[in-house]
Amino acid sequence: MNIGQFLSIFISAVFIYNVILSRFLGLCSFIAISKETKPALAMSLAVMFVTTMSSVITWFIYRFLLVPFNLTYLRTISFILVIAAFVQFVEMVIRKISPPMYRFFGIYLPLITVNCAVLGVAVLNVDMFFVNGKAVAGSFWYSAFQGICVGLGYTLAMLLMSGIRERLELCEVPEAVKDFPWALLSRQ
Amino acid sequence: MKRFVQEFTKGIIKENPTFVLVLGLCPTLAVSVSVINGIGMGIAASFVLLGSNIIIALIKNFIPERIRIPCYIVVIATFVTITELMMKAYSPALDRALGIYVPLIVVNCIVLGRAEAYASKHSVRYSLSDALGMGVGFTLALILISAIREFLGSGKLLGQVIFKGFEPASVFAMPSGALLVIGLLLGFFNLIKMRKK
Secondary structure (H helix, E strand, O other), rough: OOHHHHHHHHHOOOOOOOOOHHHHHHHHHHHHOOOHHHHHHHHHHHHHHHHHHHHHHHHHHHHHOOOOEEEEEEEHHHHHHHHHHHHHHHHHHHHHOOOHHHHHHHHHHHHHHHHHHHHHHHHHHHHEEEEEEEEEHHHHHHHHHHHHHHHHHHHHHHHHHHHHHHHOOOOOOOHHOHHHHHHHOOOO | OOHHHHEEEEEEEEEEEOOOOOOOOOHHHHOOOHHHHHHHHHHHHHHHHHHHHHHHHHOOOOOOHHHHHHHHHHHHHEEEEEEHHHHHHHOOHHHHHHHOOOOOHHHHHHHHHHHHHHOOOOHHHHHHHHHHHHHHHHHHHHHHHHHHHHHHOEHEEEEEEEEOOOOOOOHOOOOOHHHHHHHHHHHHHHHHHHHHO
């Protein structure tokens, strides 16, 4: 475990291989919610929380369940189930303990379950920090950190995009490219 | 039989998953760098779609309403795992090129969308033709996008040089090229739809 590795994870996850702008993960929610800055920020925070937590949870599952029992081919199926269950659980907890926060985040949480960024970061962690089925030294911290950085990258892209789109609302756009295609085009 | 054909053809043009329903954009944007990748992704997703649609249409009466989505996800994930292992065994080069986008077929909205919107309500026969149509539509869309990107971005098609001395615009091989091509194509198809009305 060293600082340089953390720095390189940070730079690559936030800037070089940004989840949205370069890896194209989590586009549906990105396009749907980036019309205004405030909901965009709320969604980004929710995504950051879920990517971090799912990195941690899937690391434990992979390291202590799938690798020892030689079940690594069940990676996809177990990760998606755990992530779906986790998001559902978070939704229930938030609804119980803080209704205002539920109103703020709640509608975005179901969207996150099928957000490919979340499953993407879990699969990516396994690809990067497990060599031949063995965990690299410090891989737990790398995985968790990569989860945070992917969330940060999502936030960055979301803020940029919602800022641009708020301004573009006032522009004249040809009828045919309105809304969705325009959202794609304006991301250059 | 007539309806069988109808369910098949609607996925190709009238309800094309990429250009009309605008589903499953993530893999479309990410893997459309070359035509080979596009075809590989299209076939992989079509296989998953076909398998999951058939199984879900078969077991739809046994799935309790409230937990149907997790049930669908398990079925889909099973087929994705089969695809992953087959691809690793028979074409490792394609597997490396597609990378994490193969396991991510699980969260491809086309597959879950068809399970929820179609296979859970219709018979096995029509679900099968629906899946085939959607799969072909998705593959054709991928081929169209990746052909444009590969040609403009590297001057090649399927790895063959088409024109000698063609200066490729490498932006089309980059992520921003994907957005540009898909945005313009979507606008183009919207325009056609509006003209028809």
